[in-house]
Every structure is written in C-alpha cells, then in structure tokens.
Amino acid sequence: MEQEPKQAGSEFEVGLDAADKSVASFARDDRSIDHILRGILRRNPTIIPAMVLVFSVICFGIIAPNFMSPGVLSLVLKQVTVTGVVAIAQTLIILTAGIDLSVGAIMVLSSMIMGRLAVDFGIPPFFAVTISLFVGALMGWVNGVLVTIVKLPPFIVTLGTLSVFTALLLWYSGSQSIRGADIREMAPSLLFFGHSLRFGGFVLTYGGLALIGLAILIWYLLNHTAWGRHVHAIGDDPDAAMLSGIKINRTLISVYALAGLICGFAGWVAAGRVGSISPIGFTDINLASITAVVIGGTSLFGGRGSILGSVLGAMIVGVFNTGLSLAGVDDYWQMFAAGNLVLIAVALDQWLRRATK
Amino acid sequence: MEQEPKQAGSEFEVGLDAADKSVASFARDDRSIDHILRGILRRNPTIIPAMVLVFSVICFGIIAPNFMSPGVLSLVLKQVTVTGVVAIAQTLIILTAGIDLSVGAIMVLSSMIMGRLAVDFGIPPFFAVTISLFVGALMGWVNGVLVTIVKLPPFIVTLGTLSVFTALLLWYSGSQSIRGADIREMAPSLLFFGHSLRFGGFVLTYGGLALIGLAILIWYLLNHTAWGRHVHAIGDDPDAAMLSGIKINRTLISVYALAGLICGFAGWVAAGRVGSISPIGFTDINLASITAVVIGGTSLFGGRGSILGSVLGAMIVGVFNTGLSLAGVDDYWQMFAAGNLVLIAVALDQWLRRATK
Amino acid sequence: GDLTCLITKNNTNPFFVKMKEGAEAAATAAGMDFQAYAGVTDGDAAPQINAIENCVAAGAKGILITPSNDSVGPALIDARTAGVLVIALDTPLADKNAQDMTFATDNFEAGLLIGQWAAATLGADAANAKIGMLDINKDNISVDVARDTGFLVGFGIDVPNLNVMGSETDPRVIGHETSYASVEGGVTAMENLLAREPDINVVYTINEPAAEGAYQALQNAGKTGVLVVSVDGGCPGIASVKDGVIGATSQQYPLLMASKGVEAIAKFAADGTKPSASDGLTFFNTGVNLVTDAPVDGVPSIDSDRGTELCWG
C-alpha cells in the first residue's frame, strides 16, 4: 500500500489554518492594590527581609530605650560585619544547591596563616594577606574538587573538610593566639578593617564598608555576567545546565574557590574586628551564616536567592541580638528568640511567595 | 468526510501482530567472579560499611598494641551506644530526605526532664521515664508539624528548634547537673542501661543490647510493614508518594515523632552511660549521628539506606576514635582522620555503587 | 538604678551560672539594674566583644567579665575610655590597661594544692605513680593551663613550659585527654586513658563534672583506690568529696567574686572610688581552699562539712 509522501499533514489537521493563533490567556484578576503589591513582591523578593529589618528596628526602638541611636545602629552593623561577609560566601554555595559547613574553619585558618606569616615570620603584611587569601581560595577549591570530580554531596564534603581544616588549624597554631599588641607592632595593616570613619554619632568601620563593597561586587557578578547566570542555572537544574552546554565542573569549582577566597577575606576582616587572631573564635559562624542566608530568602534548593537578602538577613539577626540584650532579655531567651526568628522568617517568606505566585 | 469509528488501528499498525513479543534484551556480561561480586554488593549495600569496619578493626589491631583485646572492643561498643541510638533516629529522618539538627537537644532535654522528675520531684522512675519519652516524642512531633503543615525545609525547622530546645534546656536545668549519687539513691533504674553482662573479658552493657534490639525493631518496621514502605516512598519522591495515595503528612509527622521518641530513649541510655545527668555533654552528637548515617551508606537525598548501616557507621567512627587514641595520636589528628574517614567512606560508597550498577 | 553587666564564658558551666545568680542577687540588693551575657565557647572572643559593646551602648556603669581570651582587651579599653569600670573575674587579662581590677582565685594555686595533696597522700609511691590528666581540650585555655600545670608542679613533676599543657616529659604522666569539662566527656576520656594504661592511680580533672565522669568510668572498670582530684568546689562537688568520689578539690568562690565585683561597681557608681588589690598581689584574691576529708600534713585544708557551708551551688 504505497502512500504519497510529503503530504501536507494528516487529514484531520486541515482545519488548523483557521485555528486561534493566540496563546491561551486566562481571565486575570483585577489590578487591585493587593494584586499590584503582590507583583512588586514577586519581582523583588528582597523587599521581604528589608521590611522585616525595618519593622524589627522600629519595634526595638520602641521596646529598648537606647536602641534608636546612631551609636547602637552602627554597633549592629559592626557586629554583623564578619557574619555578613561569610554569609556572602555561603550564599554563593547555597545558590548552587550546596551548603558549606567549612566556612568558619577556612576563615579562621586563613586568618591564622596571615597572622603567623606576618608576626612570627616577619613577612611583609601585603604578602601575608595575599598568601592567606590564596590559601582560603585553595581550601574552597579542595571543596569544589571533591564536590565536582569525586562527586560527593556538598554537605558531606564540607562536613569532612570542617574536621580536616580545624585539625590543621589546631596543629598549625599550636592552639596559641597571636596577641593584638604583637600585631599592632609588627603588621598593623592586618587590623586595617577595624578602623573606622565617624559621621557624627554614626561610626562606620572599614570592615562595614568592605562588606558593602563586596556585596555590590558579588551582586554584579551574579546578575550582570555570564558566570552569574551559570551559577543560577546550575543551582536550578544541574542536568539542564550541563545539557545547555555550561561547563558545570569548572563553574562549580570556581564558586567554591571564590567562596573560600571570600572566607579568607573574612578572616582579615575578623582580625580587624577582634584586634587579635585566635584559633578559637567565631565558633557559631557556620550556623550564623546559614541562618542569615535563609532569613534573607535564598532557597536551600538552589537557583533562587540574593546577596543583598543575605546581608539583610545577617543584619536582622544582629538587630535581634543587640535589641534583645538592650531590652534586658536573658541569654536563654535570646537563643529562644533567635530560633523562633528563623522559623518565623522562613515561614513568612514561604507564605508570601505562595501568596504572590 | 465521515470516517468509520472503531477501526482496528491505523493502517500502519497492521504488521504488529507479528512483532517480537519479548522485551528488549541486551548482551550481558559473562558471569565472571567480578560480576557476581558486584551483584551481591548491589543487593546488599550494607556489606560495604561492614567491610570497612572489619578492615579498620584489623588495621588498628596491628597499629595499636592493646586494641585487639575483648576489653577494648567492648569499650568501643560501649562508647558508640548513645551515638548509635541517635543515629537510628537520624536515619529515619534522612530516609525521608530530611535532616535533624535537633536530635542532641531533644536527647539531653528529655534526659534532664527524666532526671529532675525522678530525683528532684520524687516521681516514680517508671513515670519519669514515660513522661520523658513522651516529651521527646512531642518535640519530634513539633518538628514534624513544622515540616509538614507549615511546609518549612527540615534543615531550617531543626536549626530553629535546636536553639529553642537548647534554650529550654538551659532554663529548665538552670545549668545544674543531677549527680550520679543522687540518682543511685532515688531512682537507680534511670541508670539501668549502664549495667552490663560479662562474657570473659567481653563486657556488654544493657545499653549495647538496647541498641541492637532497637536496630532490629526499626529494621523490621522499615522493611516489613507498610509504614516502612511509605517512609521510603516519601523520601524517594514525595509527589509520587502523594499521588500514589500515601498520607504524606501523617506519615512524616509519625517519623519525626518516632525519631523524637528514640532520642528520648537515647537520653535514658545516655544517663546510664554517663552515670549522671548533665545539661552539657554530647555536644557533637548531631554531627556524629549524621556522620554515622552517611558512613553507613544512607543517601542524604532520601529513600535509600539502612538502619544496620548507620549502626555500623557509628561503630566505624568509634573504632577510629578509640584506635587512634590508643595509638597515642593527638586529638587534632583524630579529628583530621575523622574528617578524612567521612570523605573516603562516602567516596568509596559512591564509587562502589557506580561500579556495581 | 545604674546598670551592671556580667559577661561569662558560657551558659552551661554551673560555675558561671552560679556566678550570674550571685551577681544578680548582689545587684538587686544594691539597687542596681543587672544584665548578663555569655559567650558561646570557651576561648571564642567574638561574642564577648559584642557583649561588651552592647553593655557600653546600654549605658552600664561597670562590667564584670570572665574573659574567654585576651582578645577582648581592646574592647574593654574602649569601655574604660567610655567611663565604665571593668573588673575581670576569675581570669585576669594580660593587658594591664584592659581592667581596673581582677577578682579571682589563683587557678595555678588551686592546681598546686591538689597536686601537693595527691603527692603527700601517696607518700613514697608518688615516685612511681601513674597519672591521668583530664583537661578541657587541647586549646590551651588559660584556666585549663593554670590548673593543669599547677597540679603537676604541686605533684613534683618538672614542667618546662607553664604556658602550654603537655610540655612535661615525665613518664609518670600517662596522657592528657579532652573531657570538655563535662561528665560525658569525663567518662570517655577516662575510658581511653584506662585502655592505654589500666594501672592509673592518680586522676587530675579540670572540674567536678569531669571528675564525676572519671569516677563512673573507674567504677565501670572495677578500679578502686584511685585518687581523683579536681578544682571548683561547687556543692555537688563537695558532696562527691563527702561520698569519697573525689579525694580532694580546690574550692573557689564565684559568688564571692561576683558579689565583691558588684559591690565595687556600686561604690564606683556612687563616689567614683576604684577597688584595690589584695596585699602583696596584683589582684583581689577571693581565695581558694583545699577541701578533703583526708587531710595531709603540710597542705592546709578544710573538711567537707566546712566546704559545704562555703560552697556555691
């Protein structure tokens, strides 16, 4: 039964030329204020943490007497600087659907290396800082290689390297801190980020400025370069990204190395903040950075989130801690409040996202 | 152009009756030993941690002089009992593709409640234990409700409740421990699991027996009841499980509550292990339990894993810790080795899984 | 009233919790407001720096602090510049300018007393004793180092470096294990030491919970007659001395430190006078007593009944 090839289509498709050429469009809600607001929130999810921040500042301004002063507000900024910088690194990793439990270890180890090179070995601070940043990036690179080449889940990789880096830290430092006086004498520039500018009662440390600058830089990279699009695509759906021709391994390794570099930088900022370098320190920064990222609205499943949100998230936690303590709330209850804050912030975020869909 | 309905199919399908009715079968590898071994490994993935355990026991037997004695081997079992019990709870959560950072807090808080009820308030031990187990289950239930009803990611939920439960613990205990002497006097049965049976040099605590019994019980539930199949299905693909008619929320809440109950039970076992009840201690049990689960070959992505593997995983870590400390290795290097152990064990597991596919 | 701040190392060690309760009671009695803060981990300065800054922001008149680390020095100097009286409790700061005064027990002295007691109790056997050391951890936290080396020196062991733990080479010391100053850590650490050397007959412990754990492990292993010594002198610890669980402990007085500290701040707030050091010392010594029911010659001690009267919680 020979048939005519290249026919114009099955006979039942003849009517198609007359078919409706427009895409299906469904009835839309009226453009009520509610609707417009939802649209704005959907397009700018960072507004949610921003509003939470403003709201909590106002609340504490009412509850805690001294809270609404330039001094206290700049204090909050100062206290969240290190967490904020690390949260930026953590955001990068979480955007790729990973998680980094080793950020704190990388930060403290880089900082220790910087200090010992400059103070104990008398290497010029510039080189000491460069080397420590490089070592930070190297540790991140190791994480990245384990995640991509050995193909282990990021949680496992960084759980393992957390122990490994901490062990190296304790061994390398001999559990000895480097005293602030020695640093000030030998290499004062290691404490650079601890200095500050004053505008009336408002005090802005160089560390705070560095946080803002870094946030802008990474925001630019994520939103205005091809690399940033690739990072989002990988977090969104790694298989799709691979099939789209993105070099997954190379991009992922670069993300981990960059995160390591930022953690190394955080080590420098931390030295300025604390005024000395100690092998124990910032013990809660892993969880604090994850908390900041999560409160900032970045999804732990990857692909969705923002750097600005994470910085705001870190500030929200800072406002709560300082605010509660100024309000004279007990330590336990601060911890209690922090736990509830995480739950409420994320629940609110999820709810708003569902509502604005 | 009316057409005849109910025709026997399009004309191009006429030849189908003669079609090959067998499923596609591809050339198979020969049944070499290699092939058979792979088949066994694929069907029994628990063999991998079991082999790692045996191998590491032998290694330490060579390195550390006293290691291969019944006393030291029973010491390892004793030291991993609490971690093992908590790892069973953690396995349940991880099988549903969740993670529980609050296991340690639940355990210590339940144990504290048990101790204070029995010792400070003189409630009969039986009721004190029952109430504390109930409170453990209740805390797990809270996690489960937040995960299912409020729909927050388990990582966030338990990060939040970790702080909340710890705050409650500090508040409730006033940071006071309950002394062993007081417990022995008022309610010796709280220390039940610290007693032991002796077989020659080999000492088996009741806690160790409880661990084995609990592992068998949960293994039975997971593999021989419908509930266990549902837990696996939910971890595997929650949407598919929901569409298959599984009551996802109810099952998930039951998993979290059961995990809480097991953590409460771990608190009882821990009291026997330590001989007293203190709000501090077991600080690393969260990570230790996750490590044990992961080394035991359970996937963090849910749906695949085994209880027995987790118990073996806990033992592997125990063997490493005790072995290294007997070999006189410094704390740092124990930590270093533990980190590498996680990485190597999981890499090996992944590699074997790929190779045996 | 005026605000007093107390900043402790953590929220979990009963020593600091009692210190907080004592300070709060004293502050209330003196008609002052009171705010307590705690660090997270012993040795981690960052949370304490935040706490110092928050205290200054809240307008505190004085800060009582058990510093985790000398890194809090600069923040304290800033606080002093802002007119806040700074009193270090329990642990002095290396930087003299960082504090107005230290109210403390000499931790080295506390260790020395139990070391001397253990050596004297063993008598001639001290020459071939087998000693297990249960420290907090390997981080060389200053209190940990002072008690550990104090004990060894008191026992008559040569310690070349008093600033770190484990510098001695004497074979009588079997090993230093990490106990995290908790009962659970104490059990595991003691078990590991016993696995290495079953004939240990002297156990130094960083504090009484660790001692409790060590005793538990010894009992499980069926060991009797092992000398367990400790430092702190909390009421549960003294009860353990009474029960024979602990041979001797050096009792400290955190409540005294806290209440003296609060008094000093109250005085400073009232008329600007600053506290002064004890005679012949650079700090205000709140004292230490050896508590044991088996006193030995040459080492002054009090018995457990007296210890119970003085204990802090």
Added chain:
Amino acid sequence: MKRYGTVIAMDGADFDLYPGEICAVIGDNGAGKSTLIKALSGAVVPDHGEVLVDGRPVNFKSPDDARSEGIETVYQNLALSPALSIANNMFLGREMRKPGVLGSVFRMMDHKRMQDFARDKLSELGLMTIQNINQAVETLSGGQRQGVAVARAAAFGSKVIILDEPTAALGVKESRRVLELILDVRSRGIPIILISHNMPHVFEVADRIHVHRLGKRLCVIDPRDYTMSDAVAFMTGAKEAPEQAA
C-alpha cells in the same frame, strides 16, 4: 474551579462520565485537562465545585480518598517511587498484611502474596515479560514503567480509571498494547477517562469525546457524528463548537 495564584486553570469545567464508557478528553496544551482530572482524583482540591460519585457528592481531600472510592489514576508523570520494587509500587498505600497475629498485631506485610498478585496482574495484561518482580522501578524503561502504572490502575480501579496521556512517551507497539488494555478494562464494565493528544487513538476507542478549551468544557461530541478534523477545529477554536451534543 481551581486557581493557581493568578492563573485560573479550570473554570466551569463540567464533566460527566457514564458507566462502562470510555470518555476521551482532548484539548490544547495548557487547556486544563490535567487539572480537571487531578480535581476528580483528589490530587488537587478545587476551590469551588463538587464531584458526584453514583449521584452522591464526595469530597476528596487527597488521592487516597479517591482511591478508597475505587477511582484509580495514571498521572501524566506516572507517580511511581523509583527506588521501590514493582510489587511494592503496585501495592503502595494498600499493602497486604500477613494473615493472623503477625499481620494484625505485628503488621507484617505479606511480601509473597503481593509479589504473586503483581506478577499475575502484569502477565494477565500481557503487557510485558517482567523478569523480576522485585526489580526497582528505576531500572525499567519508560514503556515498562508506563505498563506498571497502567497495570496498577487496572488491577485496583473498581469504579473509574483515569489515564492522563498514557501513550505520550510510548512507541507504536507499546501504545497499541495500552489501547488493547483500555478496551479490555471497559469490557469488564469499568468506565475510563482517557486524555490524549493522539486523535487516531482517541477516535478509535472513545465512546464520547469531551473537548476542553481554556479551562472549560467546550462541548461533548460523539466520535461517530464528527470527524477528527472537526474535533481538532473545535479544540483549537478554528470552528464554532456545536450546542452540547451528548
């Protein structure tokens, strides 16, 4: 009616099914066919509207509720658990227990009975030769998986069986088997709802065709009265739909 946020996926989608018939649902991509059947099978809870079974209003809160009414669905995305075995998947949510105290008190599953039943059902349907009923579903090819999903629905559906594009990913041979199965099920008197984009298939087996457009029932036509090209024209809006015909 069902809204996803601001999108109204389904509005005024009346749907009737008569005993022992095969009712096909056709419509453009995104017309709301899957949403309609999800509402019928409890996977999605409609914002308004009601479902009647045997004239009695029912209120499905979950797929489980629908299943207990005897409504079985093969979803577009299959809804199988990849790591579980074929037998476990077939019995997911309705596992058989061992008889006696083992089953009632210890709630032990009867693996053997479930495996036998699953093997019987699969070979009865002649859909494929499965070598090992304990094989994980993830090791099956797409066609075999579709077979398992269809077999599950056919084995347990007592009132209605719903199939959402059961042949989309299937080859010629495999599609034919599914169509034979559908006719076989109807011959047992169980009505079937079939969603498909394949017009020849639809016209071959359907007793009535429900045309869905922009979230609404456009019309219901009898395949004997209209041609495929009419159906396509209605569905795409090229031709005015007839007044409700069936």
Added chain:
Amino acid sequence: MKRYGTVIAMDGADFDLYPGEICAVIGDNGAGKSTLIKALSGAVVPDHGEVLVDGRPVNFKSPDDARSEGIETVYQNLALSPALSIANNMFLGREMRKPGVLGSVFRMMDHKRMQDFARDKLSELGLMTIQNINQAVETLSGGQRQGVAVARAAAFGSKVIILDEPTAALGVKESRRVLELILDVRSRGIPIILISHNMPHVFEVADRIHVHRLGKRLCVIDPRDYTMSDAVAFMTGAKEAPEQAA
C-alpha cells in the same frame, strides 16, 4: 558503543547524516535512540567509536564541545533552567557581552541585546506570542517551553540540529508548528535529526529514516520506498529488515 553498567545501550550504531536532509530515527522504547543522539551531541561520552564532522573526527567531551561545532540539540527532557528567563535560557552558555571596556574587562552582559534577539527569534518562528521575554521559563506551559527549546536550537544551530521527540507532549496545533519549523530550518540548508514515535509525522517530513533496534542500526530506508506499516514492522522485528538501502 556505550554501556550503562551491565546494560549495553548502544553497540554498532553507525549513523550518517547528509547535508540539508531531515533524517528521522525511529525505534521501540529503550532501543537506544536517545543514547545515540546523546553520544552525537556530547552529553554522553561513548566507550568506543568516533564521530566525524565534515569528514573530520571530533571528540566531544561535553555538550559544550558539540555546540561549538554548531551542533544544537533539543533533548527529550528539554534542558531549560526553570528559574531563569526566556532570554537567559536562550543564551545560556553563550551570553552576549556589552561592547567596549564594560564587556571585555567587566564582562558585563548585554541584557538588552539578548532580549531583542530572543524576541526576534521567537516571533520570527511564529511559534507563539510571548508576552514578556523576561518571564521565568517555569511560568510557561509545556508547549511554550518546547517552543523555546526549539527556537534556541534553530537560532544557533549552524551545522546540525537534533530534536529528540520534540512533539511528544504537544497538542495537535503545536505539533504542526514544530513540523513547519523543521521544514523551514531544512530550507536554510541545515540538516536535522528527528527522533519521533509518530509515524505520520516521520513519513511526512523525513528524507531518510534510520530504524534503530536493540542498540543497533537495523537499516536505513527511504520513506518513498516503504510504507509506514513496513517501517513499524522492521522496527518491532515483525519483518526482516532489507539489506542496507540508503
């Protein structure tokens, strides 16, 4: 040749493509069609065998390598990033940079140019009216997504375009558009590989038909010489295949 563990998914699958032709690949489910084209497009690295482009052996290690040779593929599972916009998806992996120092030093993307290009391509293909080129792909219907994937391949494929079951999930109207697009691309002289289970579609557009069976090329037939029922018979093993015809 490609093995997945113990399964040999492809063995001896020779494949030729001539300039300017549409070559269809047909075969049963699991015959290895997707594996074959994944090997051609670099998504899977074959264990043995080689790929020649213009007679020159190439060695694709990743889809990126194939893309830089001008080979564009629409995979069965689409390979779009749900959270990224349509424009971003179209340019994923080959983003345009701003001219001048902004682009070369600061590596700034030229959002505007990419959006314009994407809008042009989509409307040029007449495949759909997209309201907003910055809409996330996850907000599109299945048909619209398929359209984006096809448009991407058509816009950038300069040597070969590979389509793996591009119409499986599409409605009648949407399928027709894709077929028109395929013919349109061929008229630009670019050869196309089309995998499909839809025989009428295959016979309508293909110049040659490659029949795949059990991981091997069974035969290559000319649609003018054989009927659909012959092709189905070859593919399912019902009839002996002819000696290599093309």
